[in-house]
Amino acid sequence: MLFRVVLITLVLGTTVALHLASPEELALPSAIALFAIVAATYFLTLVYAALLPRIENPRRFADGQIAIDLVVTTALVHFSGGVQSGYAFFYPLSIVGAALVRYRQGASIAGVASIMLFLAVSLAGWMRWLPTPMGQKMVPWDLPSWAFARQAVLNTGAFAAITVLASLLGEQLARTGERLETQEAHAADLAVLNQDIIRCLSSGLVTIDHDRLILTLNEAAEEILGLRRDKVLGRPVGEILPEINPLLENISPKEAIRRAQVQVSRRDGAELTLGVSVSPLTDHLDEPVGRIVNFQDLTELRRMEAQVLRAQRLAVVGHLAAGVAHEIRNPLASISGSIELLKSAPQVDDESRALMNIVLREVDRLNGLITDLLDYARPRELAPVPMDLGQLLAETVRVFSQDRATKHLRIRLEELPRRSDSPAQPSVDSLALGGDEVKVVADPDQVRQVAWNLLRNAVEAMPQGGEIVVAAGIVQENGVSWAEFSVADMGLGIAPEDHERIFDPFFTTKPRGTGLGLATVNRIVTEHGGTISVESPAKGGTRFLIRLPISESTRS
Numbered sequence: 001m002l003f004r005v006v007l008i009t010l011v012l013g014t015t016v017a018l019h020l021a022s023p024e025e026l027a028l029p030s031a032i033a034l035f036a037i038v039a040a041t042y043f044l045t046l047v048y049a050a051l052l053p054r055i056e057n058p059r060r061f062a063d064g065q066i067a068i069d070l071v072v073t074t075a076l077v078h079f080s081g082g083v084q085s086g087y088a089f090f091y092p093l094s095i096v097g098a099a100l101v102r103y104r105q106g107a108s109i110a111g112v113a114s115i116m117l118f119l120a121v122s123l124a125g126w127m128r129w130l131p132t133p134m135g136q137k138m139v140p141w142d143l144p145s146w147a148f149a150r151q152a153v154l155n156t157g158a159f160a161a162i163t164v165l166a167s168l169l170g171e172q173l174a175r176t177g178e179r180l181e182t183q184e185a186h187a188a189d190l191a192v193l194n195q196d197i198i199r200c201l202s203s204g205l206v207t208i209d210h211d212r213l214i215l216t217l218n219e220a221a222e223e224i225l226g227l228r229r230d231k232v233l234g235r236p237v238g239e240i241l242p243e244i245n246p247l248l249e250n251i252s253p254k255e256a257i258r259r260a261q262v263q264v265s266r267r268d269g270a271e272l273t274l275g276v277s278v279s280p281l282t283d284h285l286d287e288p289v290g291r292i293v294n295f296q297d298l299t300e301l302r303r304m305e306a307q308v309l310r311a312q313r314l315a316v317v318g319h320l321a322a323g324v325a326h327e328i329r330n331p332l333a334s335i336s337g338s339i340e341l342l343k344s345a346p347q348v349d350d351e352s353r354a355l356m357n358i359v360l361r362e363v364d365r366l367n368g369l370i371t372d373l374l375d376y377a378r379p380r381e382l383a384p385v386p387m388d389l390g391q392l393l394a395e396t397v398r399v400f401s402q403d404r405a406t407k408h409l410r411i412r413l414e415e416l417p418r419r420s421d422s423p424a425q426p427s428v429d430s431l432a433l434g435g436d437e438v439k440v441v442a443d444p445d446q447v448r449q450v451a452w453n454l455l456r457n458a459v460e461a462m463p464q465g466g467e468i469v470v471a472a473g474i475v476q477e478n479g480v481s482w483a484e485f486s487v488a489d490m491g492l493g494i495a496p497e498d499h500e501r502i503f504d505p506f507f508t509t510k511p512r513g514t515g516l517g518l519a520t521v522n523r524i525v526t527e528h529g530g531t532i533s534v535e536s537p538a539k540g541g542t543r544f545l546i547r548l549p550i551s552e553s554t555r556s
Contacts, residue, residue: 001045001052004045007093015035034076034079037079044072048065062101063106074117074120074121077121081140082121082125083118083126083148084151088118095114095162098110103170104174118152119152119156126140199218199219204218204224204225204294205221205293205294206240206292206293207281208281208293214236214237216233225241225266227267244262247276248278253291256279256280257276257278272299273298273299274296275295277294278294328366332367339356343357382443384443385442389485392448396452397470400455400456409467410467411469412468413470413471415473438483440550443528446524446527451487454521457489462490468487469486470485480549482548484545484547486544488542488543491542493540496536503522504519525548528548529548531547
């Protein structure tokens with residue numbers, strides 16, 4: 001449509017320019033007829049443009065336009081001299097247009113129609129069967145028969161040749177279009193397959209260019225790193241994963257890193273252990289255009305490995321401790337009995353009796369240590385029953401608060417919210433009475449011992465006083481419900497280098513500690529199928545977080 005308007009405008013402009021030397025010719029009926037044809041073409045183009053948005057089949061719409069073009073060209077040829085008209089070249093344009101729209105078939109039909117229309121209008125004008133407007137300089141009947149025949153043969157021969165060439169062009173276009181559609185469908189299938197593969201990857205995948213700008217980021221990478229794709233695309237990878245830069249700097253664009261491990265800090269403060277591999281990103285010529293960074297979150301795996309190693313160490317230590325404890329307990333009983341007999345002798349003076357009391361006190365302390373060691377090394381069998389964790393904690397805190405060592409402290413009970421839109425937290429009394437039940441199946445005595453040991457550690461961590469916060473509630477993580485409780489103090493905290501060792505038996509930072517309290521806590525929680533973690537920020541304080549599984553039968 002645009003090409004037609006441009007072409008007709010050139011025809012109109014050329015016609016006007018040719019008649020400028022004789023302006024009176026512009027008023028002749030022949031010139032007016034020519035202008036009418038041009039105006040009709042403009043009008044039809046406006047009609048086409050108005051109809052185009054509502055056309056469902058553009059090819060048929062184009063067929064109609066080509067047919068009207070042939071009719072308009074025929075009228076233009078007649079009013080401009082018939083067989084000797086200079087506008088006969090419009091026919092080949094319609095033939096080529098038909099080849100572009102309908103390929104070989106369209107070119108053949110348009111070519112045959114052009115030849116028939118040209119011969120018909122030329123012969124009708126030469127035979128004076130059609131009227132011509134007054135003032136037309138070239139009239140069809142002025143030509144002798146041989147000249148008429150020559151012009152007709154030359155034009156129809158040209159039309160036929162153009163028809164053949166346009167048919168070949170249309171056939172090539174059809175084949176090219178089919179191949180293009182096939183390739184586009186194949187490329188679309190490959191693109192969808194590529195997207196599906198990348199989307200289904202459980203590992204993070206990031207592609208970067210030569211300047212280390214992020215090109216793509218899959219969903220797993222978003223989830224692992226806690227980022228949004230639209231916020232990081234086009235940004236340097238060093239801003240998102242600064243720990244990756246040293247790996248990229250040590251290899252050339254064509255080299256790969258099969259396995260590496262880095263520690264990454266997320267924006268929310270979480271520390272991740274990532275297993276990273278780097279591969280070159282190449283184009284169709286196998287030239288590197290960037291890199292592919294593939295990584296997996298190994299944090300949970302490394303935590304589980306640490307737990308397994310700790311469990312193995314504890315098992316070895318436990319067996320050894322049980323044997324040593326039995327061997328020590330028997331001599332202790334003999335020592336204690338002998339001292340008691342010596343103490344009751346009449347010839348013992350006061351100084352000797354005082355020394356014997358010291359020996360008895362230390363024997364009792366040593367016996368208590370052995371008892372703790374045996375409790376850790378040979379735990380009694382669990383007796384799990386359904387219970388309310390909140391109520392058990394409240395009772396434990398109430399009993400523990402009566403101890404003289406806690407008089408300089410304040411112990412506060414809280415409840416962890418079940419969800420972000422939960423109502424205001426209940427008071428301490430409602431928690432103590434089980435107002436919002438946290439049901440679990442566990443051994444009450446063992447869970448009470450866990451809470452007692454943690455409370456005792458919290459008291460010892462705050463010799464100058466402070467506040468202990470005990471919280472309980474239900475949390476959801478990855479679709480799994482957990483009963484959770486925590487004990488937090490305001491002490492000096494735990495050094496980062498001690499975090500991995502605090503649950504090891506006999507490891508302690510206290511002057512008179514045995515190092516068995518947290519080891520026993522860890523064993524009890526593990527036997528219940530739960531987890532225990534510790535948080536100790538740089539500003540001070542320590543928070544132990546215990547999670548116990550909730551069975552379907554106890555979920556309220």
